[in-house]
Amino acid sequence: MLQPGLMMDRPLLLSSVIEHAAAQYGDAEVVSRETHGPLFRYTYSECAARARKLANALAGLGLQGGDAVGSIAWNNHRHLEAYYAVSGSGMVMHTCNPRLHPQQLIYIINHAEDRVVLFDATFAPLVKGIAAHCPNVRTWVCLADAANTPAIEGVANVLAYEELIAPCSEDFTWPEFDEHTGAALCYTSGTTGNPKGALYSHRAIVLNAMSGCLPGVLSLSPAETILPVVPMFHINAWCIPYAAPIAGAKLVLPGPRLDGQSLYELMESEAVTVSAGVPTIWQALLGHVEQHGLRFSTMYRTAVGGSAMPQALIAKFMDTYGVEVRHGWGMTETTAVGTMGTLMPKAKNWTSEQKQALLAKQGKSTFGVEIKVVDEQGNTLPRDGTSQGELMVRGHWIMASYYKGERSPLVDGWFPTGDIATIDAEGVMQIRDRTKDVIKTGGEWISSIDLESAAVAHPAVAMAAVIGVKHPKWDERPLLFVVRKPGQTLSKEEILAFLAERVAKWWVPDDVIFLDALPVGGTGKVQKSDLRKQYGGVFS
Numbered sequence: 415m416l417q418p419g420l421m422m423d424r425p426l427l428l429s430s431v432i433e434h435a436a437a438q439y440g441d442a443e444v445v446s447r448e449t450h451g452p453l454f455r456y457t458y459s460e461c462a463a464r465a466r467k468l469a470n471a472l473a474g475l476g477l478q479g480g481d482a483v484g485s486i487a488w489n490n491h492r493h494l495e496a497y498y499a500v501s502g503s504g505m506v507m508h509t510c511n512p513r514l515h516p517q518q519l520i521y522i523i524n525h526a527e528d529r530v531v532l533f534d535a536t537f538a539p540l541v542k543g544i545a546a547h548c549p550n551v552r553t554w555v556c557l558a559d560a561a562n563t564p565a566i567e568g569v570a571n572v573l574a575y576e577e578l579i580a581p582c583s584e585d586f587t588w589p590e591f592d593e594h595t596g597a598a599l600c601y602t603s604g605t606t607g608n609p610k611g612a613l614y615s616h617r618a619i620v621l622n623a624m625s626g627c628l629p630g631v632l633s634l635s636p637a638e639t640i641l642p643v644v645p646m647f648h649i650n651a652w653c654i655p656y657a658a659p660i661a662g663a664k665l666v667l668p669g670p671r672l673d674g675q676s677l678y679e680l681m682e683s684e685a686v687t688v689s690a691g692v693p694t695i696w697q698a699l700l701g702h703v704e705q706h707g708l709r710f711s712t713m714y715r716t717a718v719g720g721s722a723m724p725q726a727l728i729a730k731f732m733d734t735y736g737v738e739v740r741h742g743w744g745m746t747e748t749t750a751v752g753t754m755g756t757l758m759p760k761a762k763n764w765t766s767e768q769k770q771a772l773l774a775k776q777g778k779s780t781f782g783v784e785i786k787v788v789d790e791q792g793n794t795l796p797r798d799g800t801s802q803g804e805l806m807v808r809g810h811w812i813m814a815s816y817y818k819g820e821r822s823p824l825v826d827g828w829f830p831t832g833d834i835a836t837i838d839a840e841g842v843m844q845i846r847d848r849t850k851d852v853i854k855t856g857g858e859w860i861s862s863i864d865l866e867s868a869a870v871a872h873p874a875v876a877m878a879a880v881i882g883v884k885h886p887k888w889d890e891r892p893l894l895f896v897v898r899k900p901g902q903t904l905s906k907e908e909i910l911a912f913l914a915e916r917v918a919k920w921w922v923p924d925d926v927i928f929l930d931a932l933p934v935g936g937t938g939k940v941q942k943s944d945l946r947k948q949y950g951g952v953f954s
Contacts, residue, residue, distance in 0.1 A: 426620040428597055429502030429588035431659050436462035439636060439662030445684050446491035447669025449534045450562050454491055458659055461495060466586035467579040468499035474582070475553055477529055479504030479589065482599065484528035484551070486510045486519075486537045489646045489667040492557040492575055494655055496532055497646075501597040501616065502588050508599040509647040512537050514609070520547045522601045522609050525818065532557055532575070536670055538564045545569040593617040599817060600649055602746045603939075611817030612746050614650075618811035622749045623656035625780045631754045632688060632717060632740075634661035639684060639712075641666040643677065643691030644720070652690055652719065652742075653750040663688075674702030685712040692720035693727060694934060697877065700730055701899075710735055717742055719751070721939045722845060722863045724878075725774040726871035732773075733766050743776035743845060747829060749811035752783045753843050774867065775844035776835075783809035785843055787835050792825065799838030802846050802859075805831045834861075851942060853882035853890050860892055860921050862942075868916045869894060872909060874902035877932050879940045880923065883950055893949060894923040897932055904928075 435442070440459035448454050472483065483500045485508070487493040500507040508526045510519060523531065523544070530553045533541050541554055546568070554572045556563040563574040597616045601609035627634040632654070634640060640663050642654040650656070658665040666684045668677060677699050681689065696718060702708070716731065719742040731737040741755040755777025761769055779785045787795045787803040795801040806828040813829060815822045823829060834846045846852065846861045853860040862880040869878035877897040882890035894913075898904050906926040914922050933944040 425590060425593035426617045427502070427588070427590065427593060428498060428616050428619060428656065431620065431623070431656055432458070432462045432465055432498040432502070433588070435659030435662065439659070442636065442662050443664045444491055444494065444667070445665070446489075446494075446667040447671055447680065448562075449488060449490065449536055449558065449670055456491065458662075461491065462498070463584040464579065465495045465498040465502065466584050467582040468495050469503045469586045469588075470582040471579045472499060472503060472505070472530065475530060477503075477505060479591070480506070480596075482506040482508045482526045482528045484508045484510050484523055484526065484531040485647070486512045486531065486533040486540065487557055487646065488534050488536070488670045489642060489651060490534070490557065490669050491667060493532070493534075493646050494665075494667065496557075497598075497650075497655055501619075504589050504591055504595065506596050506599050506613070509650065511601070511603070511645075511647045512540060514603070516540065516544055518609055520544050522611070523548045524550060525601075525608075525611065526599055529553075530555060534558075534670070535562055535564055538566050542566050542569055593620075598650055600647075600746050610819070612749075612813045613817045614749050614811070614813075618749050619650070619653060619656055621782060622751065622811040623653045623660055625782055626653055626657035626751060627661045628780070630756050630778075631742075631751060631780055632657060632690070633715070634658060634663045634688070636662035638688050639664040639666060639686050640688040640690070641668060641677075641681060641684070641686045643668060643672060643689060643695050648720075649744065649746055649750050652717075652744065654690060674698040674700075678702055678708065681713050682711060687712055688715045688717070689713060690717040690719075692939065693718055693723045694877070694940075696723070696727060696731070700727070700735075701876070703735070705900075710737060713737060715740065717754070719744060722867065723774065724867040724870035725770050726867070728770045728773050729766065732770065739773050741773050741776055743833075743843065745831060747813040747831075748783070748807060748809075749813075751780060752807055752809070752812075753777045753779045753785065755842070772842070775842050777843065778841045779807075779809075779843070782811065783807060785837065786828070787837055797837045797839050797841065799836055799842075799844075802834055802836045804849065805833040805835040805843070805845070807831055834859075851881070853880070853892050855882075855885070855888045855890050855892070855920065862892070865892060865894065865913070865917065865921060865923070868913055869896065869909065871916070872904070872912050874898055874904040875909070876900075877940075879932050879942060879945060881942050881945050881950060883924075885924075892921070892923040894926045895932060895945060895949075896926060896928050897930065898928065 435458035445455045559576040560574040596613045642651040715738045743753045865880045866878045876899040879895045883893045885891040933941040
């Protein structure tokens with residue numbers, strides 16, 4: 415007969431995270447860029463006190479456990495306080511992506527049944543346009559003081575955050591409840607159909623945040639200063655707002671200013687050591703640094719995810735600027751990080767190119783997550799680094815069903831990600847493409863990700879994207895889109911010749927289209943669906 419363990423049974427709750435930070439790292443700083451410009455700074459101890467004030471204020475508005483509170487906001491200290499006040503009270507923190515189409519934003523606010531919506535002043539025009547279509551929302555709270563809260567014509571019951579919490583006590587007893595209770599709700603980007611909601615439990619977020627502190631993931635500690643560029647409305651900023659307080663790391667929140675110059679100046683002034691974001695952010699940052707001949711004086715590690723980071727960009731970070739790149743993978747349905755790529759000790763004597771090739775992959779699964787790849791019949795493929803199939807995932811913080819979903823998406827207990835991947839004998843996973851983006855030509859597969867990475871290696875290329883276009887003979891052929899770097903000239907013939915030296919002949923695109931910019935969606939990813947709509951005809 416199995417013997418029960420004789421341990422205390424304490425629930426993993428988000429309220430314990432911020433109270434831990436206040437008690438053990440109370441003097442550690444949180445620095446926040448205000449929406450109207452200036453920097454604001456305080457400590458984890460003060461953050462916890464204000465979160466308790468907000469918890470009292472929300473209770474005063476009549477909210478109860480299980481109610482949903484939405485946010486349309488940047489990465490800032492008031493948004494951080496809401497993360498803990500809402501979830502810690504037993505309510506659901508619903509972070510809304512302001513870059514969604516307004517109709518999709520209306521849909522998710524109504525689908526989540528948000529009772530209160532917190533918003534930054536930047537998004538006042540957006541609130542004005544959607545408020546009348548969100549009948550469940552009783553109160554709109556601007557994340558500002560009264561002086562910086564705009565009047566919104568036609569929208570009733572708009573409150574200023576500071577005025578709301580000012581009369582409230584800092585004393586609040588966080589309720590205890592089952593750790594499987596819903597804590598935060600994020601929706602997919604809705605590229606096909608309406609967005610779908612992933613409702614994360616307290617347990618899932620705490621476990622994921624703890625894993626993020628590990629040396630092989632983000633390596634957070636009290637010695638680090640982390641700046642999450644990834645938005646708090648995008649998978650909860652990869653759980654960094656929870657991981658940093660657990661580790662006692664200084665947390666820097668950049669607000670709405672995400673351009674290369676603003677990020678660089680904030681990194682330097684606050685001695686940021688670690689950052690995290692999508693490749694498009696890092697391309698813009700490096701563009702600014704290169705243009706002005708700058709260096710990073712403190713930042714030595716960056717985590718990248720959301721889409722594949724070109725190897726040429728990894729090389730620039732590592733070889734030119736001495737910044738370690740850790741390439742991860744996750745999605746809305748995985749709470750945050752599921753895999754992370756780092757260099758193993760055996761790579762110490764590798765060449766730079768060998769190291770970069772490894773870091774261009776998405777790495778090993780973190781403890782708590784299992785991965786495998788399967789063929790079209792669902793058979794598990796060997797871990798040989800070449801057999802590619804759909805990536806399947808399961809684990810402690812992997813979604814089991816969509817919020818209000820009619821049926822589970824799981825297949826034999828595994829979540830099908832829609833990513834095409836390989837896993838090698840050492841467990842290193844590499845995303846080869848999305849199932850909808852991989853190009854089938856003459857019965858063979860071409861990875862759009864690999865083609866894009868090869869194109870970005872050209873010194874005149876700022877960004878690149880590849881889609882498959884219907885072909886009467888070959889089924890599909892690749893079409894390349896290129897954004898040139900400022901002041902650079904590059905012809906179709908030059909880029910195709912460049913690619914011909916780096917990829918198989920039959921991979922070379924049939925045509926090249928030069929654009930001023932690529933369409934980028936709300937999570938910083940290139941919207942290939944938009945490119946297909948405009949350019950996805952038939953090659954002659």
